[in-house]
Amino acid sequence: MEPSLRIGSLGAASILEAALVKPARVVDDVELLAVAARDTVRARMYAAEHNVPRVHDSYEALLDDPDIDAVYIPLPNALHAKWTMAALDAGKHVLCEKPFAANADEAQRAADAAARTDLQVMEAFHWRYHPLAARARDIIASGELGAIRRIDAAMCFPLFKRGDIRWRWDLAGGALMDAGCYPIHIVRSLMAAEPTVVDAKAKLRSPDVDRWMQLDLGFPDGARGRVTASMWSADVLRLSVRVEGADGWLRIFNPIAPNLFHRFTVHTRGGRRSEKIAGDATYVHQLRAFADAVLRGKPTLTPPTDSVANMRVIDAAYTAAGLPLRQGATDHQ
DSSP: OOOSEEEEEESOOTTHIIIIIHHHHHSTTEEEEEEEOSSHHHHHHHHHHHTOSEEESSHHHHHHOTTOOEEEEOSOGGGHHHHHHHHHHTTOEEEEOSSSSSSHHHHHHHHHHHHTSSOOEEEOOGGGGSHHHHHHHHHHHHTTTOSEEEEEEEEEOOOOOTTOGGGOGGGTOOHIIIIIHHHHHHHHHHHTSOOEEEEEEEEEEETTEEEEEEEEEEOTTSOEEEEEEESSSSOOOEEEEEEEETTEEEEEEOSSSTTTOOEEEEEETTEEEEEOOOOSOHHHHHHHHHHHHHHHOOOOSSOHHHHHHHHHHHHHHHHHTTOOOOOOGGGGO
């Protein structure tokens, strides 16, 4: 039986193999049918290497393909909202890489466009679909830790290539956009509440483009938080979250891709324990959720409304740090 959900990728970015090529081989009812790239030769080489049946010579041509039901968007940040809206106009469901847009206003325009359709739009915060995320939320909600007083999260990694698109201002780059969007999403998801940015500090790689950012957060119930993001700093590698409550704490190493390796530690008045959370690759869980949403109408955990809320925190952090908001393709139309 042929797969029920046929996906085309707008671009052949390096993330495509982990995010879609490999998961599509194991997720029922899904096929990566086509790829399009600015460099058609590269697209054809990629398609041949990964057994993708079709290659289109432009993004528009892929959107015009009547056999494609949905598109995956791994393009630079500044193009996410533009091509999300173009895909919706073409009647395609959308799985869009994070961050959803260049800024909150652009994200809201894309969310409004999605709301006018019956199409599924999902931001690719793959960590949220792994069972580890649900387990962490359950522990916090259970009251085992007591009233939550503080949550800290970090994503720091070195990005050595100076010409990488994630450093480019014109493509809405910066550490907060590409690394910080994750810990911001983690603290929002685990706290089930929207924070206020109390303060933010940045270190720059080039004018207006941050290489390190740290923001202090406040939550409606009085809890505090801190997010640290870096693509070039003394924090060479940090992938962590720590939740402190009145009666204990929860600490997670590598909440982003726990299928590779993680440590999940809970300490309460009853003692200390470590848990091992089983699960497939985060991208497999994510693709299953996307297929369930498109084919069976199930709700997603990262809909456009959530994307807008995440971008509002990012915008507030840039403003607090004295930096301009990132600009997307639709901001210039």
